Structures are given as structure tokens and as C-alpha cells.
Amino acid sequence: MQTEKVVDFIVNWLKDYASKAGVNGFVVGVSGGIDSAVTSTLCAKTGLKVLCVEMPIHQAASHVTRAQEHIAHLKSKYENVIDNRVDLTPVFEEFKTEVLADADQATVDMALANTRARLRMTTLYYYAGLYKLLVAGTGNKVEDFGVGFYTKYGDGGVDLSPIADLLKSEVYEIGKFLSVPESIMLASPSDGLFGDARSDEDQIGASYPELEWAMKMADSGRTAADFSGREQKVFNIYKRFNTANKHKMIPIPICEIPNNML
Template identity: 65%
Template sequence: MTKKSTIQVEKVNSYIVNWLKTYAENAKVNGFVVGISGGVDSAVTSTLCAQTGFPTLCVEMPIHQAPTHVSRGREHIELLKSRFPNVSTIEADLTPVFESFKNQVPATEDDYKVHLSLANTRARLRMTTLYYFAGIKGYLVAGTGNKVEDFGVGFFTKYGDGGVDLSPIADLMKSDVFALADFLKIPRSILEALPTDGLFGDDRTDEDQLGASYDELEWAMLLDEKGSTANNFSGREKTVFEIYKKLNSINQHKMLDIPVCVISKNLK
């Protein structure tokens, strides 16, 4: 199920950069802010923003972060700063904030729910931090989600990394992001690292959490769009397709507009 990207990377790069630049000009903002995780999505997004010429602030927001994530993020930022004079960086260590939050909320006997809620809390603290910097500088928060995450399996935190002003790579599959990353000379340490959201403070990967690789999920997403069903497959393919369909179903609440209770006119 290995998925090879077919996008025209140079043209796609120029298209997204022009889209970002035009949006910022029309919105009359001063620049972009991007949260840097040490992963490929944030590395590509920040590089796209940097190419616009607008000030681009790369924000590190460690919360008990693995040293490898930190080192990859910093390697990328230093390289980006050496290439683009409009790039700056700042670190906001959110570990004390996170620990303080934990001390103020009750624990439960359901460890799974506690760990999941705290993982989402990390993402929401980071969103709040990005909007703080965006607010004081007049910047836009650039999202780092790709198409599989944002519109396929809903692999993001609602009002966490899903809370952004604009999404430059959300129409790109993960394989497309990697192709663009290679074109943009993103550090090999990032290109070769296993994708992880880093929200649990351990070494679990995205595949560990999802039950399938991004290549597999892209395959399932494309076939689902063509009307395929699980009955069309067997073995691992059937398993992957069922994983995709389940995640796509249970995470619709993230991907659809907030439901609004519309009151009929005769009741007003």
C-alpha cells in the first residue's frame, strides 16, 4: 500500500506560498505564527510561510517533550533562520502550566480517559499560546494538519491543533507533504523520523495510535471516496479499510461544522 505522491512539488509550493501571501495581504495582518513540533508537517508549514516574505514566528512549546522532538525542531528552526531573514523563534515552556492544570482538576479511576484528556489538554494549551503570540503581533496562526488527519480520520484535537486561522497543507496527503518536504530540503532527521503527535510523553507513534500507517490510510481514504466498502477487500486491506471507516465515523464531530439548534420562525 505504499503511496507515492504525484504532485508537481515546485508548482504546488509556489501555489501555496502565493495563497498564503494573498490571504495575509487581504487580511491586513503582519505575519504568521507556527507551532514547531519536530515533525514534518510543522516543518513544511513554517517553510511555506517563510517563503511569503512575511514575518514568520516559529514557536517551541515543550510539555515534558522527548529530547529527540526538541532537537529535530531546533535543527529545523536554525536551518530556516539561516535561509530566511524574516524567520524568528521563541520558546514557551508550558510544562509548569500543564502541571499546575493537572493539580487543579480531579483525577478519576479511568486511566485511559485521564491520559487522553490530558493529551488533548496539551494541544489546547499550545493553541492558546499560539493565539497569544498571534494577538500581540497581529499574526495569523497557520495550521499544520494534512488531509488524512483533518478530513480522513480526524486525528487532531478539537480546539487544540485544530484551532487555526488557515490551513496551508490540509489538501495534501501525508505522502504529498513528504514529497514537498524533500523538495524544500527539510532536515533528514525529520524526514526519517516516525510520525508522532508527542502528546502522551512517551514514544508511541501515530501508527501505534491509529492502528494503520499513513500510506495505508491514504489508500483507504482514496478508495472510500470512490465508493468502495470493506466487502471489497480481505486480509490486511480489509482491516485497514475498517479502521479508516471507524475513525472517519467517530471523528465526524471534529470535521463537520458545529451543530446549531435553529429555532423555527413561528417560535420567535
């Protein structure tokens, strides 16, 4: 990958989109992970206003520390970057007192994990409306179009996606080029939706390099029968997530009424 050219291309794309939309800049949810670090840095390089929002909900201490380190690093380099911290834990806890939880605990836990992401989306759009900003998504290609590893109308609810055509390995390459803090570069990827330090690999059952390989194989028309051992297992994991989460990756289905009924 021609890293510097890709960075310049994304930055110019962001500036052009913001100019055409008539907005002041971007708002980014900063989690302490590589994707939000790279996205917020690319937005900062536009010279437009960038609001970095930290939104902890019973967050693991390591995530909070990395997010704060990255925001401080960005503000030291870019005068157009401001930040805000919104502790959504009380909101989340109050929400839990008002909803039913009449399902098995694993199902409830997953529903609440997605609720965290949706509370954060609501917060980002509040600030976007307040300051006339666009919500910049932080999803990469494997997450957004491979395994669908994001929350519909949560971290998937954005105005534009600057790194969604980049594989995770390419996001890391850009992160290195942009001098993202080493603590973030070395941290295991995690969505942080369960209030602990479990990684994405713990949840999915495969690493991002493995998922990138499986995505490439699936796109080339290969099937599980073409592989054995660990490769077959990874390929099946990829296909299972891709199939189950396809509803996130396609436009909302519309019930089109036949003309002779109108």
C-alpha cells in the first residue's frame, strides 16, 4: 500500500465531503482502539474542527487510559482538535431499570452490549447537531463488510466512513505512519461493549489476519471444502458471521407496492 498517498487521499476526501455538506468538521467517538485513533487523526489532518468524544460505560481501565493518551497526543499536534468526556454509565444503569430482562443471561448481555453502542451513537449525533459536525465512522473493511462486527445503528450509525475500504492490517500501517501511540498499536483489538478486557478475537474465534485471509478466499469463490484444519475452521467462522450479519451490510429492505395496487 502507498501509505502516504492513501492518507492524503482520505484527508482530501474528508475535506471535500465536509465542504459540500456545508459543515464545520467531524465528531469521532474515541475508544482507545486503533480504528478510532486512525480515524480521528485523519479527521484532524483536514484542519477542520474535530471533536473527540470519550464515552465510558463501565469501561475497562486500559481502554480509558489509551483513549485519554490518544486525545492528549492529538491535541498536542493539532490546534483544531477539542474533546469532551461523557460518562454514560448512569444513563446505561437507568436504562436497565426500565426495560424487561426476561431472557437467558447471554441474550440479555448481548442486548445490553448493543445498547451501549446505541447510547454512544445518540451522544455523537447530539454533538454533531450542536456544532454542525459530521459523525465519522471508525469501522474497517473486515468489520463492516466481512464479518459485520459492529452494532446496527450503534457504531454502524454514522455519516461517513473514511477507513471502511481498508483492511485491519492496512489501518495498522496507517496508524504507524501517523504515529498513533504505541500503547494503541500494541493493544489487542476490542469493542469494549462488555465492560471488560475481552478482545475481538475472543468473541469471534479468529484473529484479524485470519479473517482477512478468509475474506479474500471467499471473495475469490473458494469454499470450506477447499481447506482443512485451522484454515477450514477460520473460513467457516468467517462465513457464519458474514451470513448472520448480512442484514447490516445491505440497504434496508423496502416493501415495494406493485403499481396496479396504487
